[in-house]
Amino acid sequence: MSAAREKRLPTPFLPGVAYLLAGLLVTFSVLAPGFASVPNLLNVGVQSSILLLLALPMTLIIMSEGLDLSMGAMLGLAGVTLATLLVDGTSLVFAAGAALAVGLLFGMANGWLIVSLGIPPFVATLGTLGIAQGLALVATDGQSVVGIGEQLPDLYASRWIGLPFSILVALVAYGVFHLLLYHTRFGTYVFAIGGHREALDLAGVRANLYHVAIYGVGGVMAGFAALVFTGRMNAGHPTAALGMEFDAIAAVIVGGTSFSRGDGWLPGTVLGVLAVGVLKNGLNVIAISSSLQVASIGLLVIAALLIDSLRGRR
Amino acid sequence: MPLVEMRGISKSFPGVRALDDVSLSIAAGEVHTLLGQNGAGKSTLIKVLYGAAHPEHGEFLFDGRPVRISSPSDARRLGIAVIFQEFSLVPFLDVAQNIFLGREISGRIPGTVDHGRMHAEARRLLDMLGSSLDTRVMAHELGIAQQQIVEIAKALSQNARILVMDEPTAALSEHEIARLFDLIRTLKADGLAVVYISHRLREVFAIADRVTVLRDGRQVASLRPAETSMGDLVRLMVGREVDTTYRHRFCDQPGEVALAVRDLHADNGIHGVNLDVRAGEIVGLAGLVGSGRTELARTIFGADRINRGHVRVFGRELKDRPDVSVGAGVGLVPENRKTEGLALVRSVHDNLLVAGLDRLFPEHWYRFRKAARVVGDLIARLQVVTPSPHRLTKFLSGGNQQKVVIGKWLNAGSRLYIFDEPTRGIDVGAKAEIYRLLENLVGQGAGVLMISSELPEIVAVCDRAYVMRDKVIVGELGRGDLTEENILRLAMHHG
């Protein structure tokens, strides 16, 4: 094969999302003097950490040509479960376990509806969104669950090796997902499910099992996010996290993961999360209302889709 | 002793005897070529060999012992590996991950994979194959020839003893083919048996130790290349009985130019194509699978993007948009009837009218009584056998489905018909009906361009034919020299 000796592509070319992030950082530093301060940037990190917890599994889900609209609602339900148990005086470990179990249950249900029954992901998770949100509302009568004690808020406020707890959780989560996607069978099969499903079947792998598990992982991560979110809010709120799945989806798409080719890039998702976080924070600092922040992220998604569609067409 | 023996294999599909008492014996260290036209039974034989199809009769011997192969995993356990024309690589996994997909080398922690060892092992396999391909490259960055190498390495990593390759050279350049042959010789020397399926006669003489020729599901010869010649092989392949006594009355006075294609280039690889079809003519478009016939048909119809050149239908220039083409009177009867020709979940009625709605009801007002009358007329005229016009088309037989597709274009007022394999999957009786319909179409002044892999069909039905190879037209055969041998000679690229 001497003549056709393969050169690797000059891989570490900077992806678009890196330019986007850099551009946003520069723009806001110029526009708003307060933006580039250490406390504010740390704040961006803290705000982004919960988003990352959702965006990491969302990356795997989108890679498998799926989607999960129920993540914010799952987070809400898990958070309400956690808070209610804490109010009842249950130990933090047990309450957290219950929150994760709720997430796992819903995630697996999503996977079952989508993979085993064949309901399109959009509709299936729209349904479970309603179910999870409804359960949270019914359980709390629409009220915040307050009085959750000191343990969780203390944990949230704690610092580990100089880092806020939420950032630490996000870092650990990234490490685990990196390992999961790039160094395990499961990760290999995530690429294969989105990229060439028949290849897995031909290789004798039970692809459905792994496919359902992808959604299960999504549910568990919604549970973890609920842990951090509840600590930050010092309460369990049934609807406060609704819509967070959109930020996660935006971060993943902006980060360069494609809807249709089994092509995903975990570091891109981190950059995407940061881009979304910086955009929100920066617009905040220059006093643009949070509602326009939402609209701008919507536009960002449509723009990213457009770029992806142009790239795919070539 | 042969490594594997298949004895007296017979396999039928509804209406077709796909394999009829075929016996094949393959020895270790031998390259055994299967030769035959489309539909001769090659792919069915391969399916039987790797357990994807189950024969009604026949037995397998492996290493002299009788075995049962009832699933692809049985075949894999015995060491039978198949490399299909469509590769099964995952685009965003690297070469090593693809080679070991489903059989990853585990790391120390359960569930993890040991990339280091997988790369080392993949390196060793590729070195054995004389390839310096980087094991860290993603599959989607590989060219066809390189993907093929990865597939071969994948087969070797499963300790394959028999490697089946389906048309491995279809998309390779001359240079790459030469290298593939070197590789096959190496594998052979290592004691592997290679089953090699091809249309290309030259390759048989270049690489095969044994040739088995199939025709209409029967084994017509099994011999050594040295014992034969290209001419003999061609005769063995085409010596096929024409299904009907059908003979087309030649068109003596073709009318105006129905279709004029000039210097056509398209994204799908079609380049520099010129052709003409006149009203009243049935013009064949022959060539091997992958020669670009379907692509040319789609480009003319406007389904694929045109880069350069012109398509004119009855003097009207087409853009690459099917709605414009249909408006100009072009109808495409596609090869994939069930995915491109018919909406299977809709009724005969709806499918018959779908292309001509705006023509039938120019004021866009759908009148059910008129629609029913038109549908009734079409069903009667085409003799579509259906209990009701509202029967879903998925419940019709292949022949009747095809009639519905043709009826759709009759209703749309088409005057230029492009047929892509019009009689594929259709039983003998219905075939004759389809031919009669073609005849009627041209009798009424339409032009027909007909793609077919069945050479007797081209010879019997067409006034003249173009032959394609490598996405261009390589020759035109007029009435005098339109024979199966001549078509094959042009299509196969030798002398």
Place this chain on the structure above:
Amino acid sequence: MKASNLGYRLGGVLIISVILALLSDAFLSASNLLNVLRQASLIFLLASGVTLVILAAGLDLSIGANVALSACLAATVIKLTGSIALGIVTGLSCGVVIGLVNGVLVTALRLPPFIATYGMLWVLHGITYWYMAGDTIYDFPPTFRALGSGYALGVPVPVYLMLGCLVAGGLFTRYTTYGHQIYAIGANTEVARLSGIPVRSRLNLVYTLSGAMAGLASVVYLARLNSAEADIGEPLMLPAIAAVLIGGTSLFGGIGSLSGTLVGALFLTLVLNGMNLLTIGANWQPLVTGVIVVAAAWVDIVARRRGEG
């Protein structure tokens, strides 16, 4: 097959009515039944546009957000100009423009419809909240309010609108070539394209109509509520999609009807009304609607598999 299917669904509506009549004395009162019809007609107006989109194998997730923005703009115009007509025109045009943009995203720019309209949802959501900035616009002229809460000949006005849209939509889907082409696109888009149907322009039409119906629904909804807030559209999307699915329109396109959606809207309203009568709180609504969506999608898939097998 289609007719009997609708029969089953109508049967479901009857059964649930009987159950409700047995459980609650208030159910069979004229005022409650008229109320059910009024509620159903609001859902139907919104769901009818989505029905067209789903028939063409697409999806429009932006309808709820569309209603919110259209209603808020219409409210502003009525307050500013005092002209009801101008307000209605504003609401309708806003809906149409949003639908048109969706159509362009899906057809000209070839974005996947689900995610494109989902992105649109959040763009509209943000714009509406920004525009309203927490305000409420309320108290409209009685003639305008009659559009949502008035009666004519003892029947709520929105019911007439619903029937009008059902007839117009039914004529459009059954008696025009456009309607037949939309079914063809939904059944198999590639076959439709290769049959010379101008797929893009038909899809554009479908998304625009969906936007227009959201605009119309926004006006009626505004008239009914007599107040506009940024969040008024949010609870509408799930019920509208649920009504379409209960009505037997297949998620995969090509099968379904507006009359089915009417039955679906009635069914859903009866369930929600019944919960109301039985004093089951509004907090249960998303839960019940979610279960209905999943169940209806499942039924669709089972029916499809059976048809194939």
